[in-house]
Amino acid sequence: MAALGEISLSNLNGGQKLAVKYYAMAGVLFAAQILFGLLAGLQYLMPDFLFGQLDFSINRMVHINALVVWLLCGFIGSVYWMLEEEAQRPVVGLKLGNLVFWAFAAAVTIVVIVYLLVQTGRGEVATIWLITEGREYIEAPRWADIAIVASVLVFFYNVAGTFAKGRYTGIAGVLVLDLIALFGLYLAGMFFTPNVSIDQFWWWWVIHLWVEATWEVLVGCILAYALIKTLGARREIVETWLYVEVALMFGSGILGLGHHYFWIGTPDYWLSIGGFFSALEPIPLVAMVVHAVYDSGTHKMQNNNHPAFAWIIAAAFGNFLGAGVWGFMHTLPQINLFTHGTQWTASHGHLAFFGAFATVNIAFFYLAMQKLRGEVWMGAGLPDRGWKWKWSFALLNIGMLGMTVALLVAGYVQSQIERAIGGSSWSAYFDAQAHPWFQQGMWWREVFGVVILIGVVLLAWDLLTVGRRETRVIQTLEPA
Amino acid sequence: MDQTAWWASGSFWRKTAIWVTGASLVALIFLSIDSLVKISAGSQRVPAYTVVNQRVDYVLNEERHVQQPKIGAEQPLFGRKLDAEQAEALVRHGKLTVQAKNCMDCHTLLGNGAYYAPDLTKAWLDPAWGSAAEREKAMVEFLLDPTDNARNTLGRRMPNLHLTEDEAKSVTGFLKWMAAIDTNGFPYNFTPMKQEN
């Protein structure tokens, strides 16, 4: 046993040791995401910057691919983190799991190097297999898709196998079924068709049914565990809430897919179906806020990890605001006709991904650091009043909100000038882009991007130092 | 709180979750099958690839209150009429090029993608290409050397992606075919280029 306050892997169980590796990879990719986001944002302001060397498309591709992969790494990490405690037995295939981690890390590295150095290819099938598939978010070449599927199968075997041999909780039941759907959906993005309508039809199965159905339920499971850990919430209550959320989320989100089928060639019945069901999607997100507030209230906010708990609350509200409110704003076809594919979409995309998912991962990073240092105190009265976590928390959230509003203003200008008045022609597009309000929006996005960057640096510093030389052990929670 | 009401019990909500999810999935599968048929190439909404041989327009449908594509008289691309197989090969090559060059991380197609450059859904009909007679030549020229053909005042240029002439022509075919997809009136209020009579 290492001394209290020292980082030591011996403080962790097997699954958690593996989780920490995934968290480390997630952290590196998060940093890369921010860096390439800033480059892409800068090119809006200085179009000649890196022109012809590292074009906007490449920076953007790395930005959003790093996003998807770091979030998935974080999720996989968090599932491994809770696995042995939930199942009350060791992970069934830990060695294999470790092996797969390294293979996965190698594959991601190669993909990124090819993105940056080779960038594009000839218009032939080989390019799709070796360089890029050129489809937003799932640009990874086909060979990498197959590697990902293989890794994921091993991960799934570990999760399902460990639960099957150990304790099969309510959380476990939801988690296992959700993972099947999540990974199954990935296959819908793995083929080529010349028909762009059919292409986008299946592409949205992956993107929408990931973020608005399976990922939401996945973070629901992870957060359920986190509430039990940090608040000492009662399992029956947390699991009942989880079922409520699954019912509402899948009940609205599965057919809510239709809000992406308004304008891609698909029949017009999607206007009503997509509009109606996606308009219901905020309801489960409201339920999550109610749940988090209710649980915190019954425990009088008594929790044993203040930074993690703050990020959990940020997740509940961020999810509601970014996905629920910002999503609802443009989900009715009458509005979406004008906002579709504008900065309005980018505004929503940023706040939703950050609010719903990035927050959850950050909360788990803090849980991990707490245990890595031997279950140290992380409640009230942290050294220096915990200024680092508080400032990084504030900078990240303010930066994100500021960026979202900046993009919303730009999106509003764009939907008016380009979409409504100008009819989305080439010249109308640039009329909107040149408008001073649009340009100001792009500047403010970059300014708030720098705020986010500072927040990330501070976050990294805090994660590496929080609980160092702490002499108090973790607070015991009183049952409510 | 020993006796939980039925509506607050875990087992009730577990069953509800299963039923709601199952019902939604079944509905989605039926709708998807129907939709996939209705957007297969050669359907009413998504035309056959041979539409590249014809004139494509975008006109207001009074009944639907939206603009929709109108397929007109013969107007072969690059002066050569293609049979079904050749037309499909052309669009296929164009689409492969679009993916290989990652156009969608700058542009939107059908409104999806990136927001750094104009939407390409109706690029074929954009008035900026000049006249219908000049259009296909102008498009190929632009795609082969967009940097020297730059035209907006912001200084935001499209990089030279080193397309071959074949690729540029195929992309042009792909864009023409895409402009003929019925998108329920997106983009709204688009004024297509004037084509003779």
Ligand code: HEM
């Ligand atoms: C955590 C949950 C969510 C995330 C991470 C998310 C993220 C995104 C992203 C990244 C896009 C842009 C996709 C692209 O690149 O084309 C998008 C589009 C969209 N989202 Fe969400 N979203 C979430 C939830 C919601 C909800 C709950 C609603 C509705 C109530 C919604 C409504 C929409 C709509 C209508 C679009 C299409 C925008 C367009 O037409 O351009 N989203 N979402």
Ligand code: HEM
């Ligand atoms: C320094 C901070 C950041 C900057 C400067 C930045 C910049 C950008 C830029 C320029 C784009 C391309 C938008 C376009 O096509 O016009 C983009 C896309 C995107 N970024 Fe960021 N970003 C930052 C942070 C983040 C964070 C923290 C997240 C999520 C957690 C995120 C998620 C996304 C998503 C989902 C898209 C695709 C949006 C869409 O297609 O609608 N970004 N970002």
Ligand SMILES: [Fe+2]
């Ligand atoms: Fe969606």
